[in-house]
Amino acid sequence: MGLDRRAFIKFIVGGAAGTLFTPIPWKLADDSSIWSQNWSWIPRLKSGAVTADATYSKLCSAGCAVKVKKVGGLAFGVKGNADNALSQGGVCPLCANGAQMLRSPARVAGPLKKDGSAFKAISWDEAEALLADKLKGLKGQSGKVAAISGDGSGTANEVLSGFLAGLGSSAYYYMPSDQTTMAKAWNGIMGGSGQIGYDLEGADLVLCIGADIMDAFGPTVRNQKAIAAKRPIEGDKTVTLLYAGPVRTRTAAVADTWVPVSPDGGAAFALGLANLLIKSGKGASLGGFGEFAELAAKFGPDAVEKAAGVKTEALMTVAKALLMAKNPVVVVGSGSGQGGGVALAAAGVALNALLGSLTVLPEFPKAVSHAPDRSGLLAKDVVAWLADVDAGKAPTPEVLFVYEANPAYALPQAAAMAKTLDKAGLLVSFSTYMDETAALADLILPAPHPFERLDDAQSPYGLGKATYLLATAVAAPEKDCKSTPDFILGLAGKLGVDLGFGAFEDVLKAKVQAIGADWDALAAGGAFVSDRKGSAQADLGASALAKAAAAPKAQGTLLAALDHLNIGTGALATPPHALLTVRDTELYGKDLFVQMCAATAKSLGVSEGAKVKLTAGGSEITARVALNEGVMTGVVAAPLGLGRTAWDPFTKGKGDNVSKILAVSAEPGTGYSVWAGSAVSVAKM
Amino acid sequence: MDSKLFPEGIERCSLGKFLAWLGFIAIGLAWGGYAAGVIFYKGIGVTGLDNYFGFGLWITFDLAVIALGAGAFFTGFLKYILKIDQLKNIINLTVIVGFICYSGAMLVLTLDIGQPIRAWFGYWHPNVHSMLTEVIFCITCYCMVLVIEFLPLILEQKQLNKVPFLHHLAHQMHVHMALFAGVGAFLSTFHQGSLGGMYGVLFGRPYAFREGFFIWPWTFFLFVLSAVGSGPVFTVLVCTFMEKLTGRKLVDFKTKSLMGKIAGTMLTVYMFFKLLDTWAWATGVLPHMGLTFEQMFYGTIYGQWMFWTELVICGVVPAIMLITPAIRNRPCLLYLAGILDCLGIVINRYVFTVQTIAFPVMPFDKWYTYAPNWAEWAPSVMIIAYGFLVMSLSYRYLPVFPQEKGLSGK
């Protein structure tokens, strides 16, 4: 019997039928469905003991007391440190990404040197030799070595500024923030010492003028916890929260009252309140009170309505609430966390003084004795300095260090500022991530991620008590990074600059000892809180204030730039996981959205979704319109933190950078660079 | 070339022309095949579906073809169970159309589910409470019935029929066809009803939800009735389309008109209950949920025009046209009524699928719109091309139309 075609077909059919009586089809169907549970290209979980180590996370500007959760020794998550008063278990939306940001695609893997338009990897030794060589010739030349720091609280600043002082330079600057504005007012104009604090824990009324305390002002987790503690879910509220500002921000959303105040009207509003308080018999023991009262008297309700857009009735209501409260606290700031005027800051101090709630935190003793005083440095004006450099009025730095900051992106009129930064002979970025400044730098010396390093925080701005916190390395290093202060100490040693320490750990130990705190308790995540009060002696500085407050009101549409912590900070682009929290009324696809109310949109001739061009300060951005009745008439609100040109594919090229159109002007009377509430022209595209 | 394979005494176009026609069909198949490849490799993220619109074009397509394919079971029921003998002229076509619709729907479903490897879980781990389980079981079972009904037609192919065994097999199957027609009618009624129930039970979706009696049996029978009210005329339309395409008379107009009458009657019954149901929904179900009729519609894409088009222009109007003998007996009006009827059913399936889930139930949520993209259109086109292919081959090689020889001569 030959195997012809038909027989073969029958053979095959028989085979197929037979297969049905074997496990083959059934087992294969089952196993392939099991295979679909465990596709090899989908990552597996790690197993092992789950542990949590406490540290202080400085991913957000003020920092969060956290516990880093690990599985089998590898960090995978973050939770709050319930035992630390700053956290009480809470974490901010940025620090919640801490473990993921350890392995962010934007991390710089090791020291890099600019080579043409690209970067070349070099060793730490090479980097040190290169810098030492460059700095050797600059020692003793004033203004040739400069630094910009974005870390308002760390002792690392002492090492860096001490090092600069050792090289004969005093060009040490902090990135602009509400803290620096307040330092300019309190430590500069008013001649006070220490740091202004806000005792939210003890307050029965909190009035926020501009300061978005629930979102981005100061240590937000502590702010939220402090307010929440006095507003139990059931039972009586023991704190009233008032918000005054041009936009119904997150603070306003949970406030008892929102008082719309035009973006440039904060100072007038505060002075108007001061006037009413003084009229009700309130006084302050600060110097120059009489002069101040005279100034405040100029801000009667009508003047305030004109300057700030606040109705008399609303002003009276707030004043009355302040008078009725036992422990009212006024928190002032800018909705964007920067660029606010000295006038508003000073008026805030004055209001608190009138209300008897002026809180001054003493400075902790320095560890690096050569280092200049922090408050003096904070009061300096980095924007004005860079403008001077650009104009040739100040020497162009040969070496410019950038620590924990991203000035090329985050300074007002960012594009122009980046150009000035690029003029520096050697721009050195100590950045953990490939941010815009690092991308511009000639040398990138990556700092470890906050979980990989030893660091500290002394009284993050916004707290009500002098507080000291320690951050320890709780995660294994992911990249070839070196702690910046350690690197600087090494460099100092090479250049013969004696800072008194060889390692940053010793600096911090000395600091902790000087403070009188316990290292082990701090390393375990505890906070050292001092009840000591700083001196509240100062002058109200009314003459400067008078000129500042008399500044002509900006005309046209005003810009209210908003700082939202979940979108990131100037120094940290939106982490990949935080992108989900960015609303589609802020960013959609590649389009930035700016918010305005229907009345404003109508007067500008634009409608929902329309593409617009916003121009100010010689720069422009493009955006789409989102209607939002929570924005005052005549105001355009825009979120900061988008429009990245460096970082990773998650954020690069998404939206536009609102910092570009923050138009800087010099505040009359103080000369301080201000940009909050600047005018912007909106044109339909 | 292949004339030996043609049905007895029938002429067909040249093989070359036929191959060119197949080539044209192949374009549609290839496009859909490519899309299917991308979808299997990458996942259905490549489609225009999203979290708000988990059901879209594909499900609409499935529901629509399953409704329109209902001509098969209903005509079979009338022919074999109720013995309306005239329907023998078109019964083969209804079976083929039914087969194409059901097998096509199943093909789309394998694309539509996220994990096709697990498709068999529907049988192995069934949830007896789920309408979808019923649908899965009934559709597959009924598809098998359709295969059994289709088989004798294939076996009657001129050459195959020469094999005595196959000849007898075909004959025996014909003898017992009433049984299959009965089983088919039972299964179909069941799953057409379940398809209606699939939406009726969504108590979180006010657009589709009906309460108690209005789910069972009301919604179930609305779907059954709408299917039998449109399936027969769809077969007539397919037949007429084929006649126009081939230039040959295939079925006499009397039969077509009868089919129109059948569909028209069912459609009239359907519209009666549908209008009652809609009225009860608008004045009872919705207010009970705190909603108004107007809130169910949005903009143009989900506007009221579609609602009225479905119910009046494509519902009441064709129903009247089909039950009025004077209108029904004029070919162009019969076809127009048929088109309106089928369109109405497609709109019905579309709004139940898409508008149901488009309506923002949470008061602070908003309407989103959905539009299918190429990755959904391509497989749908593929299924249509597949239908054309099966139909073309059947027409060329199988004795589908008993009247063709008599009507067209030669």
Added chain:
Amino acid sequence: MEEKKGTKCCGGFLAFVLGFLLSVVAGWVLFPGMLYSELDQPIPFSHKIHVEDQGLTCDSCHFFREDGSYQGLPTNEQCSGCHSEVVGQTQAEAKYVQEYVQKNKEVPWLNYQYQPDNVLFSHKAHEPFECTECHPDVAKADKAPKYYENKLSGYSKQTMKMWQCERCHAENGVSNACHVCHK
């Protein structure tokens, strides 16, 4: 359609039967062997030496942590408590110390009861049961049993299937809700 007659009816039937039988044999005899790879543990571990000679108990290495989670297969951290250097004479131990302890690498032990990530099994909840109700009794074994890995699904042949878990749960009145066993 040239040929009118092929093989005789019974001849065709024979081919059918032949195909049928061959595939049945292949399916039952060859297929299981083809589906699994036979593997050995990376280090031949002797429970006998550890238990009988060294007097260790089961929970010296397999123990509950403070939070109630279970330390299944020991890691270097525990093993190197004794084996930071070579302490015995076996080749296996020398290999372990050299290749894993000194290189600070975990041993990729093969888990006979391997369950994928989507399964959440609490040893604590099953503490009242004998280990050997689910695991092979290796406490006294000198040699680790062979490991059979399913080439398609990557599971161990001995991995307990879901229906087995479900049956025991049902018998003991424990919920069979998805999350009871899945994460």
Added chain:
Amino acid sequence: MHAKEFKIRWGMVIDVDKCTGCGACMVACQVENNIAPVTPEVDAWAGVAYDASNKLRTLNWLTVYEINNKKAFPEYEVAYMPRPCMQCASPACVPVCPVVATDKNEEGGIVSQIYPRCIGCRYCMAACPYHARYFNWFDPTWPAGMAKALSPSTSTRPRGVVEKCNFCHTRFQQAKDKARQEGGDPNSLADGAYNTACAEVCPSGAILFGDLNNPAHKVHALAHSKHSFRLLERLGLGPQVYYYSKREWVHRLGDNYLPNEKKA
């Protein structure tokens, strides 16, 4: 629609008046449950350019909705409404699943699911009026190295399956194991012994979690407060998540009301 009774009923009370919409809960949820960030390039490969800004495609078990009183400036008010899975007493999603990939059958009343069983038909998504269920449109991808240590709490899911919030169920198991280890009763956990990632991380304490049936748990009394309401209550799903607000307009947005209808 017959609700099964449970001795323990895990639930939430979310204080809408406290929530600032900061987003920390959403981040914590993604980290705890291994929700991969939307990787733009991967989607671009497939010819679809989606990123995290397309909220119709993103996967977030917990979504914070921004709601408002629909008035013009300056009467305009906003509130934030975090929306986890409601773990309904009569879930719309469970009876529709054709393959029993989801059920509500465990003490505690959490609507549970099993990803390896899900065939991805998305019927449950169509059924849920809260949009609490999400679909894996693509395979999850983490940026290189980020998946080195994923959370041990939740398995990674392949494309093509549906998922949703499960009240961090693994933490429930862990809490029970811990209770057993310490000789306690796993069926009577103390308030706080089992807490979800979102509630744990929330800086304003807006999310409270516990056993709604247990008077010793804070949520028990709060759920019965006159200020508490549930989303779409009259559809009869019986959510185990309560919202708390003293604002009338927030309550009115919690359900559909006819124009002149008073809130019950």
